Amino acid sequence: MKIRAVLLALLVSAGFYVMVQTIKETTFQPTEWLYADQDGTPYSSIIFRQPGLHEQPSVTWKVDQVDEVNRLLHFLQAYEFERVDPDTLQLFDDQPLFTIDLHDDSGNRMTILIEEGILIQNDQLYYEVVNGPLQVDWLMEFIISNKP
DSSP, X not given: OHHHXXXXXXXXXXXXXXXXXXXXXXXXXXXXXXXXXXXXXSEEEEEEEEOOSTTOOOEEXXXXXXXXXXXXXXXXXXXXXEEEOGGXXXXXXXXXXXXXXXXXXXXXXXXEETTTTEEEXXXXXXXXXXXXXXXXXXXXXXXXXXXX
C-alpha cells in the first residue's frame, strides 16, 4: 500500500511538473527577456539592413542610442508571438528582406524580418506575430527617423 502511495505521489508530481513546463513554454514571449536585466535593456545597438534595388548593394547603418532601442522594444511588446518551426517557414525566397538587428555586448542578437513578421533570436528560435501584422507605418517612421 505504501509503494502505491509513493508511486501515485511521484506520478502526480511528474504530471504537475510537465503541466508547469508546458504553460511556461506556451506563454513565453521573446520580448520578456529583453528587460530581464535590472539596469534596463541588455541591447545596446540597432543595425538596419535595407536591401538594394536592381542589383545594387544593400545599405546598412547602425544606431547606438539606448532611447531608440527602448522605443523599438516598447513597440514590440504590444504584440504576442508564437514560437514556430523554422523548417515550416518559407522565408528566404528571391526577394531580399528589410531587417532590423538588435545586438548586445555579449553577442546576443534578435533579428526582426519586417515583411514576414518574424523575430529570430540568436539564429535559433523563431517567433511569428500572432495578433496581426506589424504596424508598418510606425516601423517606417522609426526607420526614417534613424536613417543617417
